[in-house]
Amino acid sequence: MDIHEFLIPPADTARRKGPYDRIVMSSRVRLARNIRDSAFPGWAKKPERVRVLEAIRPAVESLPEMKDAFSQSMDNLTTLDKQILVERHLISREHAAKSAGSGLVLNREETLCVMINEEDHMRMQALRPGLQLRQAWTAIDTVDSELEKKLDYAFSSELGYLTACPTNIGTGIRVSAMLHLPGLVLAEQINPIIQSVNKLGLAVRGLYGEGTEALGNVFQVSNQMTLGESESAIVERLEKVLAQIIEHEENARATLLEKKPKMVYNHIGRAYGILANAHSISSKETMNLLSLMRLGVDVNLFPGVDRALVDELFILTQPAHLQKQHSEKLSAEERDLLRADMVRERLKHVSRPVSKPGGGQGTGLDKPEK
């Protein structure tokens, strides 16, 4: 099956709801697992990688959770297919670089995804919209418990699950949330927040994970340490820290609107002005401006506009998604023109932001109980 027919349309993806989704765009828990007596994918020769793939793939496909799943060897996907999967945050950039001997199994709902022969033999992840770390952990824990009956995991009683990189050893868990933090960025409070989150042993990364830029004011917060602590303790710690960050973001937004409303309106108004009128715009500028528009929707400067409109554009304006809508190969310049056309078209019926937020939904604070 073609991956593009399989994937949920961006309009539907953008409409998925979860707790605190004003700020928490998605939650993810991934586990790294390896097979006993087999070299890790980075060191194994191709025949061994293929053997491991052929052992793991049927086991994953047979899971009840993977009914009607998309399952494919990475060499059967084009570069564009893989890039689209990266833009949807379903596979890592590292996995997109893989070919023969690596594979992917993705469930129908796009809430469960197993990368085979990425850095480890298996990287399985559960994804949820909004803040749902515990639900994601429970889901992936269940899948893992089913797979351990069919596969012989590399496990040491002392060191736990053995992984290619010593940074993942032990639980092999990475608990992360993708956060939209325009308030903290505008209030210039983001750096101290990042520093204190780092001090708690958590990592803050950009939109596409390790080593990437925080485009569109989107940040990923995740645990770094995997050994010496249980999975539930790690999930709990992340939950506590995220509750704090959400509160800080809400406070930053409220304070900005109270103390510097003109500054906020100016940013959002200009973002709208450019997006609604540009004839050429880069992916990076689009993301940064869409982030401000998303903030505008959150603080009710665009009455009647659904956040899903912005979130759908977040997905559709990325390079591979844009390329996919056109049959001929586009240059970066051509993409910038087509991107601007698409955004203008989509914003045609969106009136310019009001200069005083109206009442109703969107203005209330979105704070989790601690």
Next chain:
Amino acid sequence: MLCCICKEREATVHLTQIAGDKMQKVDLCEECAKTKGVNDPTGFSLADLLLGLGASQEMEQSAGGVDLKCPRCGFTQADFKKAGRLGCPDCYRTFADGLDGLLKSMHKGTRHMGKVPESLRQTRDISDRLKALQKKLTKAIQDENFEQAAQLRDEIKQITAKLSNIAAT
């Protein structure tokens, strides 16, 4: 002080990260700091950096030296220095001495506290108990407390039998 990455230029960027009760320090020159993205707080994490440089040093100092080779997969110390990844699960045993300090600096603890595969849960508890008893036995012999030693030896015998029973099923 020289930069701990290139070991050529003077270090002018000094970083400290406190994680739990552990403090980690890194000293870098301007250039290496830039290439590692230290100035960009979003893309930088000290753990990634420490992995890159601390790892190879620790490994070199460890027993066996650079020539140590994993008997299962043929992976060497030098390969780890290059890749920052290990060759196979057995490498953790091969390079245990060198990895010990590295794991200590990277993680909260050095012993797994999380999930254990169902099939191993029983044996893990028993083998933990076995290890503790063996330690006691060694001590009892050293102290010439032979009465206790005999007792411990019997206990160990029992548990070992239990363990092999489980392994057989």
